[in-house]
Amino acid sequence: MIKVSILYPHRQNGRFDSEYYTTRHMPLAARLFGAALRGWSVDIGINAGPPDTPPPYVAAGHFLFDTADAFYAAFQPHAQTLLDDIPNYTDGGNGTILISEIKVSV
Template structure:
């Protein structure tokens, strides 16, 4: 199982609409990815550990797929649609992508 994470760095005075991201963008992606997608989630940053510190990331979206090939096959036909939607929830660009192998799941 692989996880594709899109990490959105915290920026002071940056715009990130978590409501839109959680209720529109991520469900749109999930719908477009179809049955290849095995699950998805969103993390909203709170702080960097000590109280009152800004989080390193304002949000992170996560998608689970069986394989890298399954991810690429699901993503590539819809890349334009998803990229075009980014300005609807942030002025901070595309985010940083991390692809990881899931070793333990509970």
């Protein structure tokens, strides 16, 4: 199984609408990805460890797929729709993508 993570860096005075992201954008992506999607989640950054420090990432969206090829097949037909939605929740661009293999899950 693989995890596709989209990491949105914290930016001083940057805009990120976590309500929109969690209730509109991510469910939209989940619907578009269909049966290939095995699960999804959202992390909202709190801090970098010490109290009152900004988090390195304001948010991270995660999608689970069986393989990277399954992700690409599900994403590519809907890429433009999802990219066009980005300005609705952030002024910071489309984030950094990390595709990782899940080795351990509890």
